[in-house]
Amino acid sequence: MIKRSFQICLLSLVVSSGAVDAWADACPTTKDDIATDRPDVTNSSLVVPVGSFQSENGVNFRSEDGGQIIDGTNTRWRLGIAPCLELLMDLPTYFATVRGSGSSGFTDVAPAIKWQVSPIPGKIDLSLVAGVALPTGAINVAGPGAQPYLQMPWSWELHDGWGLSGMLTEFFRPSDVVTHRITETTFVVEKKVTEKASLFVEYVGDYPENAGPSQLLNSGGLYRLSPTQQVDFHVAFGLNHNAPSYIVGVGYSFRIDGLFADKPR
Known part of the structure; x- marks a missing residue:
């Protein structure tokens, strides 16, 4: 199953490579405002500009299974290495149980590569x-x-500041004796309220193999302090007993441009 899924992803990349080359001029540049993978679960369908480094960070407080847990710093590093192509890495996040039962410790480090295959303004980006x-x-x-995981974030800009986005993710857990795969789906409705601020409402559903689903309703917003800096918040509520009762989080992200010699700072 894992091998077949990676083959499908590779085939999609090969088929779309010609389009990416043709539309390289439409890929994000340093003239564009910062676009982050937070505070919603749904990641941005846009990559960071070539020669730019982006750090996205946050802290969450949650109630789950009768315990209260703080996790942070939820740091993701992103580096644009070519038009429409970036490397990203999720750094270990520490989960600390402050009340009740729960596990404490660090998550895994997770490197990945992201390819924006449809940078067409006014249409669905993927x-x-x-x-x-x-x-x-x-x-x-x-x-x-x-x-391993495979992921497909998409977005569609509508009129009057409205937008739709979502994401399909397949998480593979070959060493887990019970759940070898988890499918996650998200769907977001977003409204740009000013040039610097926007709000969103998001559905998040995790569907593990051989187990019941976990469903969340997430909402929040972001404010751009500058074209390369952003603060954000979100509040989520569980929709069934498998999900956390609630999650509250805040974050700060920034982008540094011009890291490569031929790119202006």
């Missing part, structure tokens, strides 16, 4: 992501063994 969570964290928090 990216393909392939990554793997390496077994560096605590097993009781991150799970056993390496965990």
